[in-house]
Amino acid sequence: MNGPPPDGFSGPSQDRSSEPAQEPPSQRREGGSAQPSQEPPSQPSEDAAAGPTPAAPPQPPPEALARVRRRLRGAAWLLAAGVVAGVVFTSLPVLDVLALPLLYLFLPMVAVAQLPLLDWEEWERMPVYLGSIVAILTLGLISGLLALRLEDVAPAGLTLLPAGAMVGWTVGLTLTGLLVILAFRPVEDWLGGGRPELLRQLLPETPRERTVFGGLSLSAGVGEELAYRGYAFQAVQLLGVGPWGAALLSSVPFGFLHSYQGPVGVVRTGAMGFVLAVPVVLTGSLLPSMAAHALIDLLVGLLLGPRLLSSSDPPDLVPPPSAP
Numbered sequence: 001m002n003g004p005p006p007d008g009f010s011g012p013s014q015d016r017s018s019e020p021a022q023e024p025p026s027q028r029r030e031g032g033s034a035q036p037s038q039e040p041p042s043q044p045s046e047d048a049a050a051g052p053t054p055a056a057p058p059q060p061p062p063e064a065l066a067r068v069r070r071r072l073r074g075a076a077w078l079l080a081a082g083v084v085a086g087v088v089f090t091s092l093p094v095l096d097v098l099a100l101p102l103l104y105l106f107l108p109m110v111a112v113a114q115l116p117l118l119d120w121e122e123w124e125r126m127p128v129y130l131g132s133i134v135a136i137l138t139l140g141l142i143s144g145l146l147a148l149r150l151e152d153v154a155p156a157g158l159t160l161l162p163a164g165a166m167v168g169w170t171v172g173l174t175l176t177g178l179l180v181i182l183a184f185r186p187v188e189d190w191l192g193g194g195r196p197e198l199l200r201q202l203l204p205e206t207p208r209e210r211t212v213f214g215g216l217s218l219s220a221g222v223g224e225e226l227a228y229r230g231y232a233f234q235a236v237q238l239l240g241v242g243p244w245g246a247a248l249l250s251s252v253p254f255g256f257l258h259s260y261q262g263p264v265g266v267v268r269t270g271a272m273g274f275v276l277a278v279p280v281v282l283t284g285s286l287l288p289s290m291a292a293h294a295l296i297d298l299l300v301g302l303l304l305g306p307r308l309l310s311s312s313d314p315p316d317l318v319p320p321p322s323a324p
Contacts, residue, residue, distance in 0.1 A: 064116035071113030079106040096235050099146055103232045104249075108256035115259055123201050129212045133219045140223025143231040150234050157230045157286035166288060169279045173292035174299075176275050180268060181300065185308060188264040198260065200309045203301060213301050221294030228254045228273060229280050229289050247277035272296075 082101025086092055092100070147157065161169070204213040232250045241249060255270025276289040 060117055060120040064120065067116045068113050071109065075106050075109030075113060078109055082106075090239060092235075092238060093149075095146060095149070096238065099143075099231070100235055103143070103227060104236075104253045108253040108259075111257045111259045118198055118260055123198070125202060125204060125209050126212060128202060129204075129209070129216045133212075133216050136216075136219045136223035138223075140219075140226040143223075143227040147226065147231040147234055150231075150238075157226075157234070157280060157284065159283070159285040159287070161283060161285050161287060165283070166291075169283070169288035170291040170295070173276060173279065173288055174295045177272050177292060177296040178299065178304070180271050180275060181296075181304070181308075184264055184268040184271075188262070188268075191264055196309050199305070203305055203309070210302060214298060217297035217301060218294045220297050221290045221292075224254070225276065225286050225290045225293055229277050230286055233277060233280060243281045247274055247281055251277065 079101050082105050083097055086097035086100065090097070160166075204210040228250045232253070233246050236246045236249055237243065251270045251273035254273035255266045255268075258269040259266055261269065276293055279288045280286055
């Protein structure tokens with residue numbers, strides 16, 4: 001660092017042979033007496049004052065990122081192949097040629113593609129809830145508008161049922177859905193492959209989180225039913241598939257959209273999708289399925305899920321208590 005010359009320094013042209021020997025650098029002459037140099041006390045650095053630096057979150061290994069990219073490219077190729085097949089082999093309108101491969105092929109493949117990243121992400125519940133609400137409602141709105149174009153939809157499966165039929169279907173579907181979840185539980189314990197830690201991490205804990213989770217459950221009941229028991233169920237029948245075949249087909253991509261729940265979760269959610277399609281086939285109305293879907297998500301997220309996931313812990317571990 002540049003600065004003023006120290007005391008006693010002479011320029012290079014001065015003769016210093018007759019001068020007394022210089023004092024050590026640690027001393028200075030002030031008023032004829034030598035005094036040790038005064039060094040300012042060391043000050044803690046800003047980093048030390050701020051405390052230890054938090055550890056950076058773990059980063060996915062390059063192999064996982066490469067696998068995700070390959071799967072996403074595969075999803076894009078599947079979408080392109082589906083669109084080409086729709087143009088060449090069907091007489092569907094352009095919007096349906098684009099939308100059916102998107103719902104049946106592309107979105108499920110994107111859900112599968114992200115699986116290698118799930119164990120490397122720190123999931124914050126509120127951003128996940130809010131982002132999912134926006135995505136599901138957007139998907140449902142677009143699907144509902146597409147369904148309004150189809151014949152024999154009144155409108156988009158939103159046919160009103162008598163109060164008794166509506167309550168009966170909703171209660172029956174909700175109970176059946178909960179039984180499906182409980183029936184698959186021992187299978188999941190036996191086969192493994194699930195992600196209980198991830199699912200536990202996504203369960204709401206605080207009152208605010210529970211409120212937003214309720215909005216997410218309602219959004220899933222409306223948006224996902226409009227997409228898969230509304231438009232996808234109706235549109236695939238334009239290819240000559242019968243109602244029960246359409247109920248089965250539309251349940252397959254619906255299951256893969258929930259790939260984060262593990263292989264057993266995919267089968268379980270697909271079975272749940274078929275159950276929710278039953279009143280659509282028999283009554284033409286989506287409303288019981290929407291109500292039951294929202295109720296199942298609420299009951300699982302707030303009541304049943306914490307108990308089922310806590311039972312998956314090893315015997316010597318106790319799950320952390322939920323925040324009030």
